[in-house]
Amino acid sequence: xxxxxxxxxQRDCTAMAALDTMPHLATRVRNxxxxxxxxxxxxxxxxxxxxxxxxxxxxxxxxxxxGGIRESVSGDGHHLGVTxxxxxxxxxxxxxxxxDRNAVEAEVWKRFHAAESISGDPFKRRRDMTxxxxxxGLPGDGPARDDKLVIREWNSDxxxxxxxxxxxxxxxxxEYRAARWLYGNALGPAHVxxxxxxxxxGRVSDADTELWAGRAAELMAEVAAEPR
Numbered sequence: 001x002x003x004x005x006x007x008x009x010q011r012d013c014t015a016m017a018a019l020d021t022m023p024h025l026a027t028r029v030r031n032x033x034x035x036x037x038x039x040x041x042x043x044x045x046x047x048x049x050x051x052x053x054x055x056x057x058x059x060x061x062x063x064x065x066x067g068g069i070r071e072s073v074s075g076d077g078h079h080l081g082v083t084x085x086x087x088x089x090x091x092x093x094x095x096x097x098x099x100d101r102n103a104v105e106a107e108v109w110k111r112f113h114a115a116e117s118i119s120g121d122p123f124k125r126r127r128d129m130t131x132x133x134x135x136x137g138l139p140g141d142g143p144a145r146d147d148k149l150v151i152r153e154w155n156s157d158x159x160x161x162x163x164x165x166x167x168x169x170x171x172x173x174x175e176y177r178a179a180r181w182l183y184g185n186a187l188g189p190a191h192v193x194x195x196x197x198x199x200x201x202g203r204v205s206d207a208d209t210e211l212w213a214g215r216a217a218e219l220m221a222e223v224a225a226e227p228r
Contacts, residue, residue: 004021004024004105007027007134008138011138012133012134014131016108016132017129020103020104020105021096022073025080028134028137029134030137037059037167038168040055040056040057040165041055041090041092043162045160046118047160055090058085058090061083069081069082075098078096080095081093096130101128122157126160127154127157128155131151132151132152134149135149141202142205142206142208150162150163180199182216183196
């Protein structure tokens with residue numbers, strides 16, 4: 001099984017929540033939440049054939065305890081909880097406990113593959129495990145349009161609660177596109193492709209992202225102020 005440290009190097013990464021992966025997963029989640037973006041969260045139970053619940057316009061509740069990100073670590077458990085607003089049920093969490101046999105990721109993967117996601121036989125269902133798919137949020141990365149977090153948690157009854165978190169582009173779609181264009185074209189035509197790819201994949205630093213977002217906002221304000 002892959003080294004848990006891959007979580008800090010693979011932009012598109014799938015991991016099981018375990019004591020040896022939770023520190024890295026927590027780092028990625030904190031990085032995703034660090035840019036003040038609005039979020040849309042969908043929630044569904046995978047065994048039910050019905051549309052998911054969708055809540056848009058959410059933000060990190062920085063007024064909540066610990067700034068909206070609560071993390072507790074002990075020798076037998078690691079919990080990361082995120083509080084969003086508005087609404088009491090819009091947040092999400094990831095955790096792993098020794099008592100649930102989630103100490104080592106490699107062992108959790110064995111249990112994952114040995115059981116079934118949905119089964120009429122309760123003894124064949126996955127239990128007490130969490131699968132995390134994450135895109136973006138690598139250390140040093142800025143925000144990207146395809147940043148995403150998918151959390152699938154099977155409880156002790158074998159029921160899977162799936163939450164998908166996606167992020168908006170920033171203050172406005174127009175400003176985002178203008179900032180992207182300015183950054184991409186800053187060094188001339190020969191560099192446009194590489195710079196746009198870096199922007200889209202979140203490889204532009206926060207400082208550069210803020211710089212070009214500011215310039216885009218100034219440009220759009222000047223255009224809006226021109227006589228018509």
